Amino acid sequence: MASIDPGAPVAAPGQPVPAQHLQRTDAETPLPPQKGKRKYKPEDIRSGYLFLSPWIIGFLGLTAFPMLASLYLAFTDYDLFTAPEWVGFENFVDLFNDPRFIQSAQVTAGYVLLGTPIKLAAALAVAMLLNMKHRGQGAYRSIFYAPSLIGASVSIAIVWKVMFIDDGIVDRIQQAVGIDVGGWVGNPAFSLPMLILLGVWGFGAPMVIFLAGLKQIPTELYEAAECDGAGPIRKFRNITLPMLSPVLFFNLLLETIAAFQVFSSAYIISGGTGGPAGSTMFYTLYLYLRGFQDFQMGYASAMAWILVSVIAVITVILFRSSKGWVHYTGDER
């Protein structure tokens, strides 16, 4: 092994050794022991870009270019068949005068603001229950996790619809108790809560993440607090919450962004209409209808960019605020 000069060209299969490689040897021989600060090995550069080329092509072709195109389209009228026509800010002006758009924003905001905290609270509560370290913990964890794998599927949306339909099982139970609302599916006041419930049902994924975070909290902290006479509420507020705050932040960020993107359940339950009375007209659903049913690609692109801006602002706010309430153990002096 020692006979091989570090700078000498090494013939690896699939990697031809061109003359350029030989040139490098003289330049590189003085360097190799200490790694050069900004020096990259030509072989590394070549392999790096080669290995990353699928991702680079995908990023440019499927994300970067489409984003730019979408930004351009947002200022045009485009129906997929005739060339896009520049209209300036017309789409944005129209959007804010479009009652269905306003409604879709309200429905989605309601879903995000109500659904996400409820889902996270359920996830945290169940995670704390399972963290009590009794027998069967693993089995319960698996069972509670399962719904989050299928919660967004068409199958479960159909099941939900049939369960909450007029005279369905939920309605029958309500009739028995005397609070009949004629099924949640057809009642504009109940259709959104029904979808929130479906979202909360998938609390398993954040729960698993919470549980992993809870297991990282050293038990000595609780023991010390007990010695000082702290009750369960103090322990939760002063130990669990601060120690769990990085995980809480992570879950809050991901679940909020995911909540903005609900589509299939609303589509299936309302039959693609967003009804009754627009009460399940989610932002994504309205964007889909405008873009792919009315072929108003420009209008839909404007919607997309408004949503991206809102999500970006929320992400920035969350990150900014996190400095005040998220504690990383490494930070403590």
Add this chain to the structure above:
Amino acid sequence: MTTLTETPAPQTPPVDHEALARRAAARNKRRVKSVIFHLVAVGATIVVLYPAAWMVFASMKPNSDIIGNTQLLPDVWTMEHYTTALAGIGGVSFWTFFNNSLLLAVLSVVGTVLSSTIAAYAFARISFPGRGPMFAVMIGTLLLPFHVTIIPQYILFNNLGLVNTYLPLLLPKFLAAEAFFVFLMIQFIRGIPRSLDEAARIDGCGHGRIFFRIILPLMRPAIVTSSIFTFIWSWNDFLGPLLYLKDPSLYTMPIALRQYVDQTTVSDYGAQMAMAVLALLPVMIFFVVFQRFLINGVATQGIKG
């Protein structure tokens, strides 16, 4: 106090009587706590599993018993809904939809594993100019809502004449578009000792060989986790097939299911339930077999369900 007798303590002097009693009390307290824990956990299990159980049993009830009935178990068991469901929709067999979904899911797994592993190796092990910024961009795409790309992507694929083929659904998988998996694999590769690479380099291996001979075989757990998630996500995907597949013979299970629900004017809920069960069956089998990998993937990498 009877519990005291069952713990033989020959060497302990009688003075310790009080300590023993205290310990027994603690044990009792723990037992009570355990009972409460299981009561609450079983209660939660029933609530969580009820919709799934109801779906399965409803698919075996006569149509008249699915609506207007609070019972979980059927009075009369029937399998006729499954016959209806397996007969297919509009002249296309159920198995066509099933095979389409399976083909898409398997190819998605292949594409994701191939493209994500090599991208992750480049990010984790090769130093080249622009790596840092590109890594940041990749993490940024994790938070990017799909809305901004869906319309121009559709226009692009439409102009390329690829609508009504599987390519718009598969191409992103072969181009490492799912940053979650790239990130998961980067984290995994970082855990593999660098001395292995170095030894191989001294032996004269280039990056190609180091990747295929050393890193890739060691990445098995990360590959399994990514594969299972890719399979399930592809299997459940609704929006993609809804946009790109127009010909019923290309439909996947979720799209066929929607079509079925839309077409049945007379509410044939039983058959809808049967189809829903059949559409979820592969996912549930995957879950039962691979739950450990799934939950570890979520717990350590924060993959969303």
